[in-house]
Amino acid sequence: MKRREFIKTGIAGSLALSGVLNLHRSELKGAPAVGNNSNQINKNTMKIVVLTGSPRRNGNTAFLADNFIKGAKEAGHNIFRFDAAFQKVEGCTACNSCGMNGPCVLKDDFDTLRPHIIEAGMVVFVTPMYYFGISSQLKKVIDRFYAINGQIKGSPKKAAYMMAYANTSDSEAQPMVSHYQTLVDYLGWKDVGQIIAPGMWPAGAVKNTNFGNKAYQLGKSV
Ligand SMILES: Cc1cc2nc3c(=O)[nH]c(=O)nc-3n(C[C@H](O)[C@H](O)[C@H](O)COP(=O)(O)O)c2cc1C
Numbered sequence: 001m002k003r004r005e006f007i008k009t010g011i012a013g014s015l016a017l018s019g020v021l022n023l024h025r026s027e028l029k030g031a032p033a034v035g036n037n038s039n040q041i042n043k044n045t046m047k048i049v050v051l052t053g054s055p056r057r058n059g060n061t062a063f064l065a066d067n068f069i070k071g072a073k074e075a076g077h078n079i080f081r082f083d084a085a086f087q088k089v090e091g092c093t094a095c096n097s098c099g100m101n102g103p104c105v106l107k108d109d110f111d112t113l114r115p116h117i118i119e120a121g122m123v124v125f126v127t128p129m130y131y132f133g134i135s136s137q138l139k140k141v142i143d144r145f146y147a148i149n150g151q152i153k154g155s156p157k158k159a160a161y162m163m164a165y166a167n168t169s170d171s172e173a174q175p176m177v178s179h180y181q182t183l184v185d186y187l188g189w190k191d192v193g194q195i196i197a198p199g200m201w202p203a204g205a206v207k208n209t210n211f212g213n214k215a216y217q218l219g220k221s222v
Contacts, residue, residue, distance in 0.1 A: 045076045046121030046158075048222070049113070053127035053138025055085035060164040060206035064195060064215040065126045068162065071219025080116040084137040087113075092143040101150025110144045118151050122158035122222060123189070125180060129165030132175060142183070152187060158222060159189040162215060164200040173198065193218045 050069060054061045062083075069079050087109035098104050117123065127138045134142070145152060161180045165173060173196050184191050195218060197211040206212060 045078065047078045047080060047116065047119055048072050048122040048124060049116050049120040050079060050081045050124045050126060051138060051141055052081070052083045053085065053125075053135035053141075055135075055137065056128075056203045057083075057086075059128065059203040060197060060200040061126045061128050061162065063204070063206050063212055064162040064164065064197065065124075067212045067215035068124060068126075068160075068219040071216040072222060073219075075220050075222065077122075077219075077222070080113075080120070082113050082116075082141070084141045085135075089113075089137075089140050089144060091140045092146050098147035099150075100146055102147065104144065104147040106144075110141065113141070114148060117145070118148060118155075120157060122160070122192075124160045124162065126162045127176075129163060129167075129173070129176060132172060134176060134179065145187075154188045157187070157189040158192045159184045159187075160191070160193045160195075160218060160222070162195040162197075162218075164197040164206060164211075166199070166201040168198045170198070192222055 050065050052061060052065050056062065065081065069081065072079060089110050090106045090108050093106070095105055104110070125134075125138065125142075127134045130136065133139070159180075161177070163173065163176055177194065177196065180194070181191065195211055195214050197206055197209065200206050200209075
């Protein structure tokens, strides 16, 4: 499928972004909340889906997720956490039988996640850097958005990003940040925060930093 078709199909399946082919961040900022659904953007209680991508249960990104969740729960939100590394999620096979908006031929743990992503008022992506990118565990989950693209593209969701990596160069993190921003812009979601934690090598290194508190504060603020 060509990129233009990809964008069009997503919009055709979503509710009402008539005439808009590509949303940009500047267009989203300040966009009013619409409707009275549970996924509208406001300060009311919402469902937040937290997607983690590390196979280290006590790793740095798990700690960021824990802290975000603590803050978000204190703010009154409902959390659905999906630790991709401990779930069975196959990679999209590009069969296209879903047409970007329908049942997926793959039957695995994405079935559990699917309704939560659709309903959520916010999705948080949490990942270690693996060879300069999102971990494959999380990326497989994101690729499975393909089958629900028509239901989530243009839905007024918030999004946030938290990542950790061993090196300290900003430029090495930039492609991952750019990837996240491009994804969120494409989906028409509103980025509300990013926590980028460099210099994190062994599991637990992040506990000696202020990033846990930043994640907690982010959770409280949404
Ligand atoms: C397979 C693998 C690839 C990695 N690739 C990178 C990398 O490209 N750049 C980097 O700075 N750190 C890299 N790291 C280090 C992790 O990003 C770092 O340890 C991070 O804090 C792990 O987060 P976690 O504890 O949540 O798993 C890699 C680690 C693994 C296991």
